[in-house]
Amino acid sequence: MATATRAKVRPRRSVLYMPGSNARALDKARTLPADSLILDLEDAVAPDAKDQARAQVGEAVAAGGYGDREVFIRVNGAATPWGPADLDAAAAALPDGILIPKVDDPADLAAAAAVMDRVDPDRTVALWAMIETPLGILNAREIAAYAREPGSRLAGFVMGTNDLAKETGARIVPGRGPMVPWLMQALAAARAYGIAIVDGVYNDLDDARGFLEECVAARDMGFDGKTLIHPMQIETANRTFTPSATEVAWAQKVVETFAVPENADKGAVKVDGRMVERLHADMASRTLVLMEAIARRELTATAS
Numbered sequence: 001m002a003t004a005t006r007a008k009v010r011p012r013r014s015v016l017y018m019p020g021s022n023a024r025a026l027d028k029a030r031t032l033p034a035d036s037l038i039l040d041l042e043d044a045v046a047p048d049a050k051d052q053a054r055a056q057v058g059e060a061v062a063a064g065g066y067g068d069r070e071v072f073i074r075v076n077g078a079a080t081p082w083g084p085a086d087l088d089a090a091a092a093a094l095p096d097g098i099l100i101p102k103v104d105d106p107a108d109l110a111a112a113a114a115v116m117d118r119v120d121p122d123r124t125v126a127l128w129a130m131i132e133t134p135l136g137i138l139n140a141r142e143i144a145a146y147a148r149e150p151g152s153r154l155a156g157f158v159m160g161t162n163d164l165a166k167e168t169g170a171r172i173v174p175g176r177g178p179m180v181p182w183l184m185q186a187l188a189a190a191r192a193y194g195i196a197i198v199d200g201v202y203n204d205l206d207d208a209r210g211f212l213e214e215c216v217a218a219r220d221m222g223f224d225g226k227t228l229i230h231p232m233q234i235e236t237a238n239r240t241f242t243p244s245a246t247e248v249a250w251a252q253k254v255v256e257t258f259a260v261p262e263n264a265d266k267g268a269v270k271v272d273g274r275m276v277e278r279l280h281a282d283m284a285s286r287t288l289v290l291m292e293a294i295a296r297r298e299l300t301a302t303a304s
Contacts, residue, residue: 009286010070011035011294013225013241014234015158015198017074019044020053026060029069034234035225035297036070038158041086042077042101050082054089061093068300072128074099078111087112091119097126099158104135106146113153127153132160133167137182140189147193157190158227159183161200172203174210175217187222199223205230215240242294243287251284 016034018025020041029037039060045053057073073095075086090098100112109127116125129143130136136143140157147154161172161179170178183199190197199218202211211233218226219241226237243251257263257271258281268277 009289009293011225011241011290011297012070012156012196012198013294014228014237015072015225016228016231016234017044017201020057020073021045021049023056023060026056028231030065030067032069032231032234033238033298034069034228034231035238036072037066038072038074038099038227039095040074041082041090042074050076050086054082054086058089058093061095068297070097071095072097072099074101074130077101078108084115087115088119091116091125094120094125097128097155099128099130101130101160102133102136102163103129103131103143104133105139106143106149109143109146109152109154113151116153117151123151123153125153126155128156128158129154130160130163131157131186132163134164137164137185140186141192144189144193144195147195154195156196156198156224157186158198159186159200162203164200174213176214180221183221191222196224197222199226201227201229202233203229205232208236212236212240243291247287248291251287254281254284255288 012035014034015036015038016029016032017038017040018029020026020039021044026039029039039057041050041053041057061071061073073090073093075090075098076082078084078087087098098112098116100108103109109129113127116127117123131140131143144154144157146152161176164170164179164182165172172179176183187197202214204210215226215237225241228234228237254271254276257269257276258278263269268275270276
């Protein structure tokens with residue numbers, strides 16, 4: 001697989017929200033084994049702490065020290081009293097990405113990108129969209145398609161299941177039956193246009209079994225990882241979204257079988273008695289590249 005493809009792959013098994021108003025949490029995040037961090041200026045911050053949180057998050061990102069963890073800043077919505085200042089400050093801080101809440105249609109992203117372009121003309125900062133409103137679900141395809149627009153920064157979706165429950169009246173129940181159609185609709189849109197997608201949070205910190213089951217379900221649906229509300233959830237998410245040794249061994253065997261010269265022109269081959277098509281080789285290659293990225297991430301985390 002090409003080096004360029006490998007460079008684009010990074011694990012997002014665990015994406016941890018950290019309240020921007022908590023300076024100790026922002027510092028602690030530098031030592032946690034999460035793949036990605038969302039430094040939050042929105043839901044996790046009380047109205048009277050918004051200005052302080054904005055300043056602290058900007059200082060924390062500028063100071064660095066987060067290693068190869070992917071760092072996002074979630075801003076308040078543009079229509080709120082804090083949104084415009086949040087976006088200006090977040091763009092100036094140059095994190096890996098800015099997460100826009102309650103995205104209803106592509107225009108919300110275009111407006112944010114226009115602000116970011118003034119501060120970051122080289123487009124080093126990615127744009128991510130929270131999909132957490134009824135309109136966001138209904139317009140998921142159009143929002144994801146914005147990633148193909150010239151100069152688009154859109155790199156991924158984050159599901160906001162708590163807000164979806166609030167806006168629709170759907171109950172968050174074990175298995176999330178009422179929400180599965182919405183989750184899969186957003187996931188299909190993300191995959192159709194080549195962007196990442198991360199599942200919503202699990203609220204009950206005392207229910208370790210329920211959290212594990214939801215992680216497994218999200219992995220099986222095709223999500224890249226899960227957003228988290230507490231560091232105690234990191235290990236389970238990392239473990240669940242890491243391909244198993246059996247999956248890696250099978251992927252290696254499939255790739256090696258198709259790499260044999262006599263199989264170069266074949267659309268399907270037999271591997272351990274099973275017929276495997278070339279599309280399975282592509283899936284196997286992605287598994288191996290992801291494992292390489294996870295290994296690099298964990299080696300870096302151990303070294304730090």
